[in-house]
Amino acid sequence: MLTEGSEKVQEKTICYHCGDDCEETPIQFEDRSFCCHGCKTVYEILNENDLCNYYDLEKNPGSSLRDKPDSDEYAFLDNNEIRNKLVDFASDTVCKVTFQIPKIHCSSCIWLLENLTRLNEHINASQVNFVKKEANITFDPGKISLRQVAELLALIGYAPNISLESYDKRDAKNSNRSLLIKIGIAGFCFGNIMLFSFPEYLGFEESYDLDFQRFFSYLNIVLALPVFFYSGSDYLVSAYKGLRRKFINIDVPIALGMVVLLARSIYEVFSEVGTGYFDSLAGLVFFLLIGKWFQSKTYENMSFERDYKAYFPLAITKIIGGKRKNVPINELKEDDEIMVRNGEIIPADSILISERSNIDYSFVTGEANPVTKAGGEYIFAGGRQVGESIRLLVKKEVSQSYLTRLWNNEIFNKQEISMTKRLIDVISQYFTIVILAIAAISGIYWAIYDPSKMWLAVTAVLIVACPCALALAVPFTSGSVQRVFGKLHCYLRGSDIVEQMMHIDAIVFDKTGTLTEIRDGQVEYVGKPLSQEEKMLLKKIVSSSIHPFSTKITDYLSQTKESKRVFKRFEEIPGKGIEAVIENTRVKLGSSKFVTGDDPGLNFLASYVFISIDDDVKGYFQMKSKYKEGLKQLIDKLKEKYTLMLLSGDNASEKNTLLKFFPANTTMLFEQKPADKLEFIKRLQKDGKKVMMLGDGLNDAGALKQSDVGIAVTEDTTSFTPACDAILEGSKLNRLFDLLSFIGISRKIVIAGFIISFLYNVIGLSFAVSGNLTPVLAAILMPLSSISVVAFATLTVNHLAKRRKLI
Structure with a gap:
């Protein structure tokens, strides 16, 4: 009861949105309290769009909006020059931007940011990278501006961090800062608790004053509280969220073990029956966090988002002193002049020097219609x-x-859940329930037969068991294999491709550019004599194409200058040829049927490209193919394990030559259009085959995408196609069998990793149940299990790769 002169104790009112103190004048709306109009506005927006599930994922998940951004804070984003520096891509209907958002901190943030489409209908997609604290947002620039997108993010409490000078030079060192602080606090408290507990360790607890013993026990409580509530908060929060959603996750046993240790220790101190297990609690959290830090560093080192400089060997034609030179894309600098041919990817934001350009952005937007650009325009x-x-x-x-995101565009993803992932999901689902049952049974047993061991046994069981090692076996084995492949110039789009390659039973080859050398082989012109001007026109046309035949003809005409005349039209028709109009001259190159309208019935022992100029058929280029070195040995190895087939857009003139390499019963189809190849792959898959397609990526994009694993074989890394799952340098085709065999070995490594994880859990649990394992030792062993599996997978893959001379 309040007496005269006493101060009235006011109840603290918490903001429903951000959790801040509403102070003396909370704003009320729908029986909820808010600290400011900004938080209330965000709630109203979420409520109107049926997004209040945001508040179910975490209590008070939002950020305070008392310092609401000024209306002109993002006005600079209306400047086109600044906008072009920030966006990844922009057209009349699609704009893509990556914003750094420091305030992303939990699952609620991710959920809300990935549901921006429901806050504004003109935002088409939003994807969050939690590790980098980034949001990749796609929107319609005709309906909502970049400035408005930034303002929307700021309005809901996720203001983007935009620094024009260092936008692409963000320092990632702070990503683990919070974790390091928690480790530091846990380590400090752990060390001091052990210091205060030395008499108990040495058996001197009865030889010093009881008041001192109680004093140090109370100090241990004070030191244990920040360890429990701050350093160990991630485990407590994760377990709480899981239980709120009626889901028992892996952090539940750890959190329960922490609660049991703290509660039992506080009880012992205050009831004066013991000194508690504060050292075990602090040591448990400290070593768990050390293991968590180590795993995060290991993941960073094994990052599956490849650095293009070391992993993605794209090249581009650079103009240096009027001459062309192929250079790696990482060597490109601002104001360098580059040349991009038909079918090539534009690797960097640029200004168009040529008079006009037609650009297909389907790999970026999914829209197939080419966009026409005029000279001087900005090209993304x-x-x-x-x-x-x-x-x-x-x-x-x-x-x-x-470019890595481009390669990993969801347009090209094959949405197939692997058997291994399904197995891990099932095991993880029931793992925690089984562990809780074992802990309960062991606790009951020791409560009856030896109560002194009960708490040690229960906490050790809860802590030592961990399915993490099981989950890590696949990604780290696949990631290590991926790196081995990269060193052998076979570049995989993702580590999941490794597992898909394990199940392949049929291999389909393209011929031209895949089995044959692009630049080698004899080229001979047969027909009417060509004037110098006609040769110059041909040189101009074929140098704009990256088809293997065009490359060979370009080399054949290497002594001829390129015509200065201007294209009015250029069209390269897959499986047929090229049709071009240069000023008033119409030129066609390609198959006989495409150029002449019929098949002359010539039985060449080589491929050929016909030429017509202004409907006058001049003749043809005859090309005798040179097949890649080691092809016969490769086919002999592959035929023992795989069903082999060949599809070619060329005529059947080289069938007899190919039969010298392939078995006589090999299915070989010629004069196949891109659509024919695609349908053939579909038929194989309907018959239950797991198909790997190897093509040059030009006329095979559809088939490569449809196949279970599509590999683009190329000698010219400028001809990259995002539709493929892997890029294999042509000179390494003869190592294909070695690579596929190594995939089989990696499967055994995964199984061995599973066995290690299983044995660890069985042995660890047997010691824990017996009461012979302390919580601190259990905390050390838990991350060691994951580390051992990671080390085993990485070292074993590298060792076996060296033995097989793959690296």
């Missing part, structure tokens, strides 16, 4: 040039992650 990276070669002036260095 990621598009594919359609038509004659163009020249560009680089204005922005190649983004390290942009």
Whole structure:
């Protein structure tokens, strides 16, 4: 009861949105209290869009909006020059931008940011990278501006961090800062608790004053509380969230073990029956966090988002002193002049030097219609040039992650859940329930037969068991295999491709550019004599194409200058040829049927490209193919394990030559259009085959995408196609069997990793149940299990790769 002169104790009112103190004047809305109009506005927006599940994922998940951003804070984003520096891609209907958002901190943040489409209908997609605290947002720039997107993010409490000078030079060192602080506090408290507990360790507890013993026990409580509530908060919060959603996750046993240790220790101190287990609690949290830090560092080192400089060997044609030179894309600098041919990817944001360009941005947007650009316009990276070669002036260095994201575009993802992942999901689902049952049974047993061991046994069981090692066996084995492949110039789109390759039973080969050398082989012209001007026109046309035949003809005409005349039209028709109009001259190159309208019935022992100029058939280029070195040995090895087939857009003239390499019963189909190849792959898959397709990536994009594993074989890394799952340098085709065999070995490594994880849990639990394992030792063993599996997978893969001379 309050007496006269006493102060009235006010109840603290918490903001429903952000959790801040509402102070003396809370704003009320729908029986909820808010600290400011900003938080209330966000709640109203979420409520109107049926997004209040945001508050179910975590209590008070939002950020305080008392310092609401000024209305002009993002006005600079209306400047086109600044906008071009920030966005990944922009067209009239699609714009993609990656914002750094420091306030992403939990699952609620991710959920809300990935549901921006429901807050504004003109935002098409939003994807969060939690580790990098980034949001990749796609929106319609005709309906909502970049400034408005930034303002929307700021309004809901996730203001983007935009620094024009260092936008692509973000320092990732702070990503683990919070974890390191928690480790530091846990380590400090653990060390001091052990210091205060030395008399108990040495058996001197009866020889010093009881008041001192109680004093140090109370100090241990004070030191244990920040360890429990701060350093161990991630485990407590994760377990709480899981239980709120009626899901028992892996952190539940750890959190329960922490609660049991703290509660039992406080009880012992205050009831004066013992000194508690504060050292075990602090040591448990400290070693768990050390293991968590180690795993995070290991994941960073084994990052599956590849750095293009070391992993993604794209090259581009750079113009240096009027001469062309192929250079790696990481060497491109601002104001470099580059040339992009028909079918090639534009690797960097640039200004168009040529008069016009048609660019296919389907790899970026999914929209198939090419976009026409005029000279002087800004061109975003990621598009594919359609038509004659163009020249560009680089204005922005190649983004390290942009081309990787392009390759990992959901357009090309094969949505198949692996058997291993399904197995892990099932095991993880029931693992925690089994562990809780074992802990309960062991606790009951020791409560009856030896109560002194009960708490040690229960906490040790809860802590030592861990399915993490099981879950790590697959990604780290696949990641190590992926790196081995990279050193052998076979570049996989993702570690999941390794597992898909394990199940392949049929291999389909393209011929031209895949089995044959692009630049080697004899080229001979047969027909009417060509004037110098006609040769110059042909040189201009074929130099704009990356088809293997065009490359050979370009080399054949290497002594001929390229015509200065201007294209009016350039069209390369897959499986047929090229049709071009240069000023008033119409030129066609390609198959006999495409150029002449019929099949002459010539029985060449080589491939050929016919030529017509203004409907006058001049003749043809005859090309005798040179097959890749070691092809016969490769086929002999593959035929023992796989069903082999061959599809070719060329005529059947080289069938007899191919039969010298392939078995007589091999299915060989010729004059196959891209659609024919695609349908053939579909038929094989309907028959239950797991198909690997190897093509040059030009006329095979559909088949490569449809196949279970599509590999683009290329000698010219400028002809990259995002539709493939892997890029294999042509000179390494003869190692294909070695690579596939190594995939089989990696499967055994995964199984061995499973066995190690299983044995660890069985042995660890047997010691824990027997009461012979302290919680601190259990905390050390838990991360060691994951570390052992990671080390085993990585070292074993590297060792076996060296033995097989793959690296």
